[in-house]
Amino acid sequence: xxxxxxxxxxxxxxxxxxxxxxxxxxxxxxxxxxxxxxxxxxxxxxxxxxxxxxxxxxxxxxxxxxxxxxxxxxxxxxxxxxxxxxxxxxxxxxxxxxxxxxxxxxxxxxxxxxxxxxxxxxxxxxxxxxxxxxxxxxx
Numbered sequence: 001x002x003x004x005x006x007x008x009x010x011x012x013x014x015x016x017x018x019x020x021x022x023x024x025x026x027x028x029x030x031x032x033x034x035x036x037x038x039x040x041x042x043x044x045x046x047x048x049x050x051x052x053x054x055x056x057x058x059x060x061x062x063x064x065x066x067x068x069x070x071x072x073x074x075x076x077x078x079x080x081x082x083x084x085x086x087x088x089x090x091x092x093x094x095x096x097x098x099x100x101x102x103x104x105x106x107x108x109x110x111x112x113x114x115x116x117x118x119x120x121x122x123x124x125x126x127x128x129x130x131x132x133x134x135x136x137x138x139x
Contacts, residue, residue: 045070045071047070047071047072047073047113048066048067048070048071048072048073049072049073049075050064050066050072050073050074050075050136051075051076052074052075052076052077052086052134053076053077053078053079054076054077054078054079054080054082054084054086054104054126055079055080056080056081056082057082057129057131057132058132059086059124059126059132059133059134061134062133062134062135063134063135063136063137064134064135064136064137065136065137065139066116066136066137066138066139067138067139068116068117068118068119068138068139069115069116069117070115070116071113071114071115072113072114072115072116072136073111073112073113074086074088074098074111074112074113074114074124075109075110075111076100076104076109076110076111076112077108077109078104078105078106078107078108078109079106079107080106081106082106082128082129083103083104083105083106083128084104084126084128084129084132085099085100085101085102085103085104085126085127085128086099086100086104086112086124086125086126087099087100087124087125087126087127088112088114088122088123088124088136089122089123089124089125090114090116090122090123093118093120093121093122093138094114094116094117094118094120094122094138095117095118098112098113098114099112100112116136116138118138119138119139120137120138121135121136121137121138122135122136122137122138123135123136124136
């Protein structure tokens with residue numbers, strides 16, 4: 001049996017109902033942060049891992065952006081022929097500095113754990129190579 005078309009008034013009601021449902025769904029998605037790249041801080045939060053390679057005289061990459069209050073693990077490795085270190089100069093803005101061992105030899109790697117409670121810019125450097133630096137933007 002062929003389906004009977006709805007009267008014009010019922011078609012408008014159905015379209016309005018679908019529109020309302022779509023708006024409510026979109027609002028919930030935005031409010032709950034689905035797809036958000038910003039992790040939630042607090043106990044049990046998963047740390048953000050930042051991978052840094054120590055090249056001859058540069059860090060790759062040398063810029064990062066993280067949310068304030070989130071635990072950050074900086075994972076570094078040195079495949080270059082030079083010795084390096086990684087110093088995070090953050091005492092003035094974040095309350096403390098962080099550092100790798102004073103000498104990271106060729107082939108060595110490690111991690112530094114940090115939490116940056118305040119928004120701002122944090123600089124990291126290799127004290128052996130002037131100009132070998134980077135920035136972590138805390139938002």
